[in-house]
Amino acid sequence: MKIALIAHDGKKADMVHFLSGFKEELHQTEVKLFATGTTGSHIERAGFEVTKLLSGPLGGDAQIASMAAQKELDLVIFFRDPLDKHPHEPDVQMLMRICDVHNIPLATNPAAAEMIFKYLTNSKETWNQKR
Numbered sequence: 001m002k003i004a005l006i007a008h009d010g011k012k013a014d015m016v017h018f019l020s021g022f023k024e025e026l027h028q029t030e031v032k033l034f035a036t037g038t039t040g041s042h043i044e045r046a047g048f049e050v051t052k053l054l055s056g057p058l059g060g061d062a063q064i065a066s067m068a069a070q071k072e073l074d075l076v077i078f079f080r081d082p083l084d085k086h087p088h089e090p091d092v093q094m095l096m097r098i099c100d101v102h103n104i105p106l107a108t109n110p111a112a113a114e115m116i117f118k119y120l121t122n123s124k125e126t127w128n129q130k131r
């Protein structure tokens with residue numbers, strides 16, 4: 001299972017906290033994590049192996065959208081900060097649109113992400129699934 005992780009600055013701590021609750025599941029060899037640059041650095045410091053792409057404002061969201069469009073992702077978790085402005089808002093919108101175009105599950109807050117992760121945990125073989 002390939003999972004993309006993205007968090008706006010105000011949500012990066014939430015992302016690390018969220019992932020820490022699923023350490024065992026995420027350390028399975030079948031699970032591959034990808035993240036935008038700064039989010040990835042935070043995740044790495046928390047002890048996860050993650051492939052870091054460009055920082056969001058420099059094209060990282062677009063890179064993840066490209067992976068989603070090519071069906072290279074199974075799930076996108078994007079903790080957005082709705083109370084802040086983002087210079088690359090068009091890229092953010094594009095990523096969410098591409099997920100919808102290609103029917104890629106997209107969680108934009110911890111409550112939704114937790115539901116998806118709990119679902120995956122309760123049906124173990126799905127952590128191994130590939131699109």
Ligand SMILES: O=C(CO)COP(=O)(O)O
Pocket residue numbers: 006007008009035036037038039040054055056057060061086088092
């Ligand atoms: O800006 C982002 C998402 O739109 C996240 O990018 P960073 O992980 O590089 O901060």
